[in-house]
Amino acid sequence: xxxxxxxxxxxxxxxxxxxxxxxxxxxxxxxxxxxxxxxxxxxxxxxxxxxxxxxxxxxxxxxxxxxxxxxxxxxxxxxxxxxxxxxxxxxxxxxxxxxxxxxxxxxxxxxxxxxxxxxxxxxxxxxxxxxxxxxxxxxxxxxxxxxxxxxxxxxxxxxxxxxxxxxxxxxxxxxxxxxxxxxxxxxxxxxxxxxxxxxxxxxxxxxxxxxxxxxxxxxxxxxxxxxxxxxxxxxxxxxxxxxxxxxxxxxxxxxxxxxxxxxxxxxxxxxxxxxxxxxxxxxxxxxxxxxxxxxxxxxxxxxxxxxxxxxxxxx
Amino acid sequence: xxxxxxxxxxxxxxxxxxxxxxxxxxxxxxxxxxxxxxxxxxxxxxxxxxxxxxxxxxxxxxxxxxxxxxxxxxxxxxxxxxxxxxxxxxxxxxxxxxxxxxxxxxxxxxxxxxxxxxxxxxxxxxxxxxxxxxxxxxxxxxxxxxxxxxxxxxxxxxxxxxxxxxxxxxxxxxxxxxxxxxxxxxxxxxxxxxxxxxxxxxxxxxxxxxxxxxxxxxxxxxxxxxxxxxxxxxxxxxxxxxxxxxxxxxxxxxxxxxxxxxxxxxxxxxxxxxxxxxxxxxxxxxxxxxxxxxxxxxxxxxxxxxxxxxxxxxxxxxxxxxxxxxxxxxxxxxxxxxxxxxxxxxxxxx
Numbered sequence: 001x002x003x004x005x006x007x008x009x010x011x012x013x014x015x016x017x018x019x020x021x022x023x024x025x026x027x028x029x030x031x032x033x034x035x036x037x038x039x040x041x042x043x044x045x046x047x048x049x050x051x052x053x054x055x056x057x058x059x060x061x062x063x064x065x066x067x068x069x070x071x072x073x074x075x076x077x078x079x080x081x082x083x084x085x086x087x088x089x090x091x092x093x094x095x096x097x098x099x100x101x102x103x104x105x106x107x108x109x110x111x112x113x114x115x116x117x118x119x120x121x122x123x124x125x126x127x128x129x130x131x132x133x134x135x136x137x138x139x140x141x142x143x144x145x146x147x148x149x150x151x152x153x154x155x156x157x158x159x160x161x162x163x164x165x166x167x168x169x170x171x172x173x174x175x176x177x178x179x180x181x182x183x184x185x186x187x188x189x190x191x192x193x194x195x196x197x198x199x200x201x202x203x204x205x206x207x208x209x210x211x212x213x214x215x216x217x218x219x220x221x222x223x224x225x226x227x228x229x230x231x232x233x234x235x236x237x238x239x240x241x242x243x244x245x246x247x248x249x250x251x252x253x254x255x256x257x258x259x260x261x262x263x264x265x266x267x268x269x270x271x272x273x274x275x276x277x278x279x280x281x282x283x284x285x286x287x288x289x290x291x292x293x294x295x296x297x298x299x300x301x302x303x304x305x306x307x308x309x310x311x312x313x314x315x
Numbered sequence: 316x317x318x319x320x321x322x323x324x325x326x327x328x329x330x331x332x333x334x335x336x337x338x339x340x341x342x343x344x345x346x347x348x349x350x351x352x353x354x355x356x357x358x359x360x361x362x363x364x365x366x367x368x369x370x371x372x373x374x375x376x377x378x379x380x381x382x383x384x385x386x387x388x389x390x391x392x393x394x395x396x397x398x399x400x401x402x403x404x405x406x407x408x409x410x411x412x413x414x415x416x417x418x419x420x421x422x423x424x425x426x427x428x429x430x431x432x433x434x435x436x437x438x439x440x441x442x443x444x445x446x447x448x449x450x451x452x453x454x455x456x457x458x459x460x461x462x463x464x465x466x467x468x469x470x471x472x473x474x475x476x477x478x479x480x481x482x483x484x485x486x487x488x489x490x491x492x493x494x495x496x497x498x499x500x501x502x503x504x505x506x507x508x509x510x511x512x513x514x515x516x517x518x519x520x521x522x523x524x525x526x527x528x529x530x531x532x533x534x535x536x537x538x539x540x541x542x543x544x545x546x547x548x549x550x551x552x553x554x555x556x557x558x559x560x561x562x563x564x565x566x567x568x569x570x571x572x573x574x575x576x577x578x579x580x581x582x583x584x585x586x587x588x589x590x591x592x593x594x595x596x597x598x599x600x601x602x603x604x605x606x607x608x609x610x611x612x613x614x615x616x617x618x619x620x621x622x623x624x625x626x627x628x629x630x631x632x633x634x635x636x637x638x639x640x641x642x643x644x645x646x647x648x649x650x651x652x653x654x655x656x657x658x659x660x661x662x663x664x665x
Contacts, residue, residue, distance in 0.1 A: 104644030114635035234464045278476035285465040296455035
């Protein structure tokens with residue numbers, strides 16, 4: 001037990017936590033934006049896979065890292081557009097469409113990967129993002145290694161939290177997005193096109209999810225593996241509920257999870273002989289369920305979540 | 316753009332909707348096949364030949380369709396009540412765990428009874444896995460999609476632990492697998508050659524049973540009522556929570572039997588690759604069947620043919636086998652569209 005306590009004071013643990021949290025931040029914020037606008041996006045698991053593959057493949061084919069991230073975001077936005085056409089414009093089931101997008105997105109990623117690299121037995125590697133040392137700050141003890149020696153994409157993830165918060169809660173665009181998820185009729189009465197707002201929100205959210213996927217292949221690891229998203233998308237959906245649709249709380253929730261996962265990896269090494277590793281790997285999934293139970297009584301769902309908006313229809 | 320309900324929907328228009336969806340999916344996949352450098356008609360001919368071209372191929376297609384019929388039924392019952400059970404994959408493994416627990420020597424009964432016992436325990440295990448998600452939905456309004464999905468990962472890790480640890484077959488030479496199902500519990504083969512087993516008959520039987528239940532019993536009526544309009548059902552005196560809970564147990568049970576059938580019928584023992592995503596493909600099966608239990612049978616055979624046929628096709632013309640998964644994913648989206656277009660029409664405003 002004292003071993004576990006000591007882990008909390010190692011810089012390596014905190015550095016790993018911040019690394020693991022980055023894709024969760026992108027994914028959770030992406031889902032949060034979609035749901036704030038009233039659209040549940042269960043395509044997240046597939047869109048993260050697409051982003052992971054697209055960004056990695058771009059760099060592997062000779063593109064540079066940042067255009068790779070942008071490419072992944074664009075592809076993610078396209079999948080978001082597909083989701084929006086189905087759920088926002090055609091008013092089809094958000095649940096089934098999302099699952100369909102996940103099945104389609106992940107299988108398409110695997111197909112394209114195999115198509116372009118038919119003979120690769122060991123996954124080929126790219127040069128991933130290098131850690132970007134922030135001058136002076138990176139030399140601080142513990143905090144320096146944990147927070148100021150990460151890759152640029154991690155800084156971007158951390159920066160996205162206040163940006164999303166600011167846009168959602170302090171700008172007219174954000175107000176329109178949030179109201180589309182609460183009371184779309186009122187938005188329409190203001191002369192704002194609800195369908196356009198929702199479509200935009202789903203596209204931006206999906207782009208963020210794809211960047212989260214790209215982080216995994218371009219900054220965390222340097223190769224694309226089959227099944228590498230491994231339920232992270234679903235954990236993000238649970239985190240949004242845990243966070244009560246607040247970006248700040250989403251960051252906290254994601255940090256809690258990432259810390260747990262980083263702890264889990266280290267605990268496996270010290271306690272692995274007594275407790276089988278599978279039980280450590282179960283933790284994030286079980287914790288996600290527990291998190292939803294804990295928050296269930298308090299959560300205030302966006303009122304129009306899952307409710308399609310048909311223009312001119314009486315409520 | 317305005318979407319209007321059609322005044323009347325002919326049976327033809329409704330019945331043909333899945334066919335249009337399949338054709339659209341095949342057209343979209345044709346783009347990928349062409350990109351892979353193969354001739355599209357040739358590739359699809361190979362696919363059909365691989366799935367139905369010989370007695371062996373047909374038997375293989377039918378064998379692969381058995382778990383899909385069960386998971387398809389599981390999904391169609393649950394979706395009927397708008398209970399989105401995406402955890403059929405986990406429930407399948409729960410059923411397989413039960414079959415392994417009771418079927419590897421703990422109890423020995425005469426063959427017919429033994430098979431019955433395995434099916435029963437598998438169904439209970441599958442249903443039991445849904446108890447937590449369904450109670451969370453009915454009592455705390457926690458979305459069941461996320462909980463059922465997350466449980467898939469938990470169950471798979473549990474299986475991994477058991478077959479690498481306490482349940483590992485000492486005779487398996489280090490390969491992680493559980494002990495074999497005893498002879499009394501193994502499903503008999505239907506034909507002398509091939510792998511087609513009793514599971515097919517049981518699956519068809521269950522499809523008919525589920526259809527009868529949905530069509531002619533009070534419970535079936537309640538399930539449908541809750542799915543169409545839960546508020547109205549409540550108002551009419553139906554206990555909505557109770558109906559949703561029973562629906563979930565039935566759905567989980569059906570998926571659990573898929574696991575029993577794969578363990579005791581096809582493989583003979585439990586491994587981690589028992590199911591290549593039958594639970595998820597079950598969603599596509601149920602959607603193509605428009606949630607009709609009898610239509611689940613042809614839908615499952617069709618998707619099974621896609622998998623079996625695409626194996627043969629990808630070997631012959633060098634297209635990644637993932638093309639089958641792409642087709643399954645696209646068909647879920649396509650059938651959503653085609654069913655909507657059969658009931659609504661889109662009018663463009665100028």
